[in-house]
Amino acid sequence: MVGTAEQINLSGERLAKVDALPKVTGSAEFGADIDLPGLLQAKILRSPHAHANIKFIDTSAAEALPGVEAVVTGADFPTIEAGGSAGTGEVDISLRYLSELVIARRKVLFQGHPVAAVAARTADIAEEATNLIKIEYEVLTSVQDPVEAMAPGAPLLHHDMLTKSIGGEADAPSNVALHVELGRGDVDAGFAASDHIVEQTYKTSIVHQGYIEPEAETAWYHSDGTIEVWANTQGIFDHRTQLSNILELEPGNILVRGTEVGGAFGAKAQTRISPLCILLSKGSGKPVQIVLSRTEVLTATGPGAAATVTVKIGATNDGKMKAVQARFVYGAGAFPGAPVAIGCLCSFAPYQPEAARIDGYDVVTNTPRVAAYRAPGATVASYAAESAVDEMAQKLGMDPIDFRLANISKTGDQNMNDMEFTAIGIEEMLLAAKAHPHYTAPLKGKNAGRGIGIGWWPNGIGVSSCRMIVNQDGTISLIVGTMDLSSTRTGFVQLAAETLGLNPSEVQITTGDTSSIPYSGTAGGSRVTRSMASAIYDASQNIVDQIKERIASKLGVTPEFVEFSDGEFAARDVPDNSMSFRDAAREAASGSNDIVASASNDPNMRAANGYALNIADVDVDPDTGKPTLTRFTAFQDVGKAVNPDAVEGQIQGGAVQGIGWALNEEYVYDDTGVLQNASLLDYRMPTALDLPRIDCVILETPADEGPYGVRGVGEPPIIPPAGAIANAIHNAVGTRMTQLPMSPERVFWAMRDAANGSSEAAGD
Amino acid sequence: MVEKIRVRATLNGEPVDFLVAPYVSLLDTLRDELGLTGTKEGCNDGNCGACTVNLDGRIVDSCCVLGAEIDGSAVETIEGMAEPGKLHPLQQAFLEEAALQCGICTPGFLISAKALLDKEPHPSEDRIRFWLAGNLCRCTGYDKIVKAVQKAAESA
Ligand code: FES
Ligand code: FES
Numbered sequence: 001m002v003g004t005a006e007q008i009n010l011s012g013e014r015l016a017k018v019d020a021l022p023k024v025t026g027s028a029e030f031g032a033d034i035d036l037p038g039l040l041q042a043k044i045l046r047s048p049h050a051h052a053n054i055k056f057i058d059t060s061a062a063e064a065l066p067g068v069e070a071v072v073t074g075a076d077f078p079t080i081e082a083g084g085s086a087g088t089g090e091v092d093i094s095l096r097y098l099s100e101l102v103i104a105r106r107k108v109l110f111q112g113h114p115v116a117a118v119a120a121r122t123a124d125i126a127e128e129a130t131n132l133i134k135i136e137y138e139v140l141t142s143v144q145d146p147v148e149a150m151a152p153g154a155p156l157l158h159h160d161m162l163t164k165s166i167g168g169e170a171d172a173p174s175n176v177a178l179h180v181e182l183g184r185g186d187v188d189a190g191f192a193a194s195d196h197i198v199e200q201t202y203k204t205s206i207v208h209q210g211y212i213e214p215e216a217e218t219a220w221y222h223s224d225g226t227i228e229v230w231a232n233t234q235g236i237f238d239h240r241t242q243l244s245n246i247l248e249l250e251p252g253n254i255l256v257r258g259t260e261v262g263g264a265f266g267a268k269a270q271t272r273i274s275p276l277c278i279l280l281s282k283g284s285g286k287p288v289q290i291v292l293s294r295t296e297v298l299t300a301t302g303p304g305a306a307a308t309v310t311v312k313i314g315a316t317n318d319g320k321m322k323a324v325q326a327r328f329v330y331g332a333g334a335f336p337g338a339p340v341a342i343g344c345l346c347s348f349a350p351y352q353p354e355a356a357r358i359d360g361y362d363v364v365t366n367t368p369r370v371a372a373y374r375a376p377g378a379t380v381a382s383y384a385a386e387s388a389v390d391e392m393a394q395k396l397g398m399d400p401i402d403f404r405l406a407n408i409s410k411t412g413d414q415n416m417n418d419m420e421f422t423a424i425g426i427e428e429m430l431l432a433a434k435a436h437p438h439y440t441a442p443l444k445g446k447n448a449g450r451g452i453g454i455g456w457w458p459n460g461i462g463v464s465s466c467r468m469i470v471n472q473d474g475t476i477s478l479i480v481g482t483m484d485l486s487s488t489r490t491g492f493v494q495l496a497a498e499t500l501g502l503n504p505s506e507v508q509i510t511t512g513d514t515s516s517i518p519y520s521g522t523a524g525g526s527r528v529t530r531s532m533a534s535a536i537y538d539a540s541q542n543i544v545d546q547i548k549e550r551i552a553s554k555l556g557v558t559p560e561f562v563e564f565s566d567g568e569f570a571a572r573d574v575p576d577n578s579m580s581f582r583d584a585a586r587e588a589a590s591g592s593n594d595i596v597a598s599a600s601n602d603p604n605m606r607a608a609n610g611y612a613l614n615i616a617d618v619d620v621d622p623d624t625g626k627p628t629l630t631r632f633t634a635f636q637d638v639g640k641a642v643n644p645d646a647v648e649g650q651i652q653g654g655a656v657q658g659i660g661w662a663l664n665e666e667y668v669y670d671d672t673g674v675l676q677n678a679s680l681l682d683y684r685m686p687t688a689l690d691l692p693r694i695d696c697v698i699l700e701t702p703a704d705e706g707p708y709g710v711r712g713v714g715e716p717p718i719i720p721p722a723g724a725i726a727n728a729i730h731n732a733v734g735t736r737m738t739q740l741p742m743s744p745e746r747v748f749w750a751m752r753d754a755a756n757g758s759s760e761a762a763g764d
Numbered sequence: 765m766v767e768k769i770r771v772r773a774t775l776n777g778e779p780v781d782f783l784v785a786p787y788v789s790l791l792d793t794l795r796d797e798l799g800l801t802g803t804k805e806g807c808n809d810g811n812c813g814a815c816t817v818n819l820d821g822r823i824v825d826s827c828c829v830l831g832a833e834i835d836g837s838a839v840e841t842i843e844g845m846a847e848p849g850k851l852h853p854l855q856q857a858f859l860e861e862a863a864l865q866c867g868i869c870t871p872g873f874l875i876s877a878k879a880l881l882d883k884e885p886h887p888s889e890d891r892i893r894f895w896l897a898g899n900l901c902r903c904t905g906y907d908k909i910v911k912a913v914q915k916a917a918e919s920a
Contacts, residue, residue, distance in 0.1 A: 016862070019867070020858070020862075020867075024859055024864070024874065025846055026801070026842035026843050029801075210902045213804070213866070260867065262866045262869075263865075264866075265902075291805075645861075648862075648907075649904055652904060652905030652906075653904050653905045679811060680811035685902065687897040687898075687899075688909070689893045689896075689897040690897075691905065691906060693910075694907050
C-alpha cells in the first residue's frame, strides 16, 4: 500500500527545476517561437478613442493591399446572447462580454479596443494594411475613475446593464454592475461601544501584471474544419471552451497546445487573440499568428483593478475590535467583473471584529477590462485594511502585532461569508514575526521606519488531471494537463518520485495538450500544486496496485500479500524477499501489458487558505520624498514546502510585484481616456537595483485534507507589501499615505502638508 | 520593396552571410532570418533587456540595433553560451540556484551577467544589482538571480 499522506516523508528537497535546462540554453519554446509552414502574421486595428460608437468600417483598401490574405471585423463574429460565463478563472466574464472584448461590435469602450484584424505575409504588411482601414467614430465622453463612473450623469457604457444586488435588479441602467454586501452583527452598536474610531479613504490606480512575454497565439484552421491552436495560456482546456463558445465551434474540433508561458499572473487565463487568428486562418487557409506589442499589452490587455476603499474601525481601550465598516469601489474596466467580492472577503479575513458591514461595488469604466492579477482584489483590500488596523494600534498605544493578535482569526472561526476557516496558522505567523530578529533590529537611516502588514487569500482548488505510464525500463512518464507558471512541473516530479521511491531523474514529465489528457482547470488561484498532488497520489497508488498484481508470483505470494513501503515491494511475512520500485516496475512492464493510470483530484476537496506577512523597513529621503526599502522579510505559511527553492521564488517574486504596486506602478490617463505611460520606461516596474534582498521565512502549518498538507503558494505573497510599506512610511515620517503608488512625489507632498500642519493624511 | 543589404558577421563564433532589409532590427534578424529564437522580445523599445545580446564585447538591446549594423561584427547570443555538453558556469548557477521561473528573461540576464563577469570576475552585490538593472524580471524578485551570479563568480 502507498502510505497515507502522513506516512509519506516528503523531503522538501531543493531539486533543480526540470524546465530549467531549455530555459538557460534558449531552446524553450514560448508563444512567439512557434513557426509553421506558410505562417502569416496578423495585426490588430484598435480604437484610438476611449468611448465611441462605430458608424462604419471599410476594409476594402486593406484587402486590396498586396500580401494581405485575410481581414476580419466584429461583423464576422457570431452574436452571443447575454448570459453564460466564460470560465476565465478567478476574474470571470460573461461569454457575450468576452466576445465583445475580443472584438468590438457597435461600440468601442476603451482605448485599444480591437475593431479589426489583418493577416498578411509579413507583420509589416499587416501593419500597413490596418492603417488603410477606414472607420468613422462618433466619439462619446468617457470616464476612467470608478467613483466618478458611479455618479449620476456619468457617461453610460452599457445601456442594458442593471445593478444586481441582494435585493434584485435596479430599474434603470448605470455603470454599477453589482453591489455585494457582507457582514455580521450590529455595527452601529459596535461603534457606539468603541473607545476609538479610525476612518480613512484609500485610493489605488490600475496596475499591470507586467509579465515580460507579450501574449502570442497561433491558429491553423484546416480545410476539414479541425483547428490547431498554440497559445501561451494559463489553461488549455478552458481556452478551448472559450474558443468554442464565442466562435460557436465544436470543442472536439479544436486542439489547444500550451507553449511555455513567459509570465501571466492571472492575465493569460482568458483568450484574447486566438479567436482572431482562427477566423483569419479560416479566411486565408494558412496558419496565422498574432504577437502583441508591449504597447498593446499595456493599453489593452487585462490589468489589475483600480479601487477606492473607505474603512472605519472601532475598538475598545483593551484592544478589542468592536466594529468594522468598509466600502469598496472597484473599477472593472469596459465590462463587469472586477474582483470586488473577493476583495471584500479578504480585507478583514485575518480578524474577528464583533460586528462588520462591508459593501462592494463592481463598476464599469472606459479602461481595459481587468483580468486576474495574483490574488485579485486582495492587495488593495489589504492595503486599506492593514493601514487602518495599524492606525488603530497606534491610537491604542499597542504594539501592532499585539493588536492584531488580540483580534486574530483562528481555526474554526467564521469568515465574513459565514464559511469556517479550515486549519489556519495566522496567529503562529504573527508570533513568528514578533520573535524574528528583524522585528526588533535597530533601524538604519535618518528617516527610517518599520511596518508590518498581513494578507489572507482563500486559494482555489478546481480539477487537475495526470496520467502515469510505466516505461519498459521501470521509469515513469508523467503527463499533466495543467500549465506550469511557477515550477509546478518540478514539484510534481518530486511528488511522484517520492511517492514511488524513485529518483526524480527517473520521472519524465510533459505537459499534455487537450487531446492527450483529461480535463484540467486553468492554472490560477494557487490551486495547481494542491489539486495535482492529490491526482498524482491517486495515480501512484493505482500504479502500485497494478505492479503488485504482476509481480506477486515472482515474490512467491498472491497479490494481496504484496506490500509497498519506502519504495520497496515485499512479500508480507517473508523475510529478505523484496524488490525496489524500479526493479518491480521493469519486471511488470516487461510483458506485453501497459501499466498506465490516470487520475483527477476530487473537485470537492476543500481549498486550503493561505496567508502572508511582511516586515518592511524604509528610509525616506526628506528632500525628494523617495522611500527606499532597506530591509524586507516575507513570512508565509505554505503548509508543506514541496520544493523550498520554488516556494521562495514565488514569495520573492510576489513580494516584489507588491512592492512595485506600492511604490511605483500606476496607469496614468489623460482626460480623454488615453493612456499616457504605455511603455516599460514610463510604467516603472522594480529593477534589481531598486530592491533589498527579500528574506523569506517559510512556515508549515499543514492544511486539512488532501495529501502532504500543501497550501497554495503563488498568490498570498503579493498581498501584504503595500500595507506593510505604508505603515513603515507612516512610522518613518508620520504621514499616512492614502494613495498608491507611494511615489516620491506623493510622499513629498504628504510630508509637506504634515509639516504645514494641515491634515495628517495625504490626498485629503 | 526596399532592397536588402548583405551582411557578413560572426555569430556565436561562426561566420554568417545573409540579406536583411535595412529597417529590420537585430532582434528580428536573429529570430526570423537566422532562426535563433533564444533571444526574446519583451518590449521592442529598449526597456526590458529580454533581447540582450553581446555585440563586439558590449551588451546591447538587440531590438534597438539594426540587423544591417552588425556587418563585420561579432555577436554572441544565448545559443552560443554553452559548450557542447557543458553549460557555462552562469547557466549552471542559474539552474542550481533556481534563478528563473518563467524563463523569458533568462537569456537576457545570462548574456548581461556574462559580460559583467568577463570584465569584473568578482563584483559586489551592489555592482551586480547595478549592472543588471537594465534587465527586467517579473517573476523572481531578482534575489536568486543575484545569488546565482555571485555563485558563478565564486566558482570561476
Ligand atoms: S525587447 Fe529589447 S529591450 Fe525589451
Ligand atoms: S523568470 Fe519570468 S520574467 Fe524572469
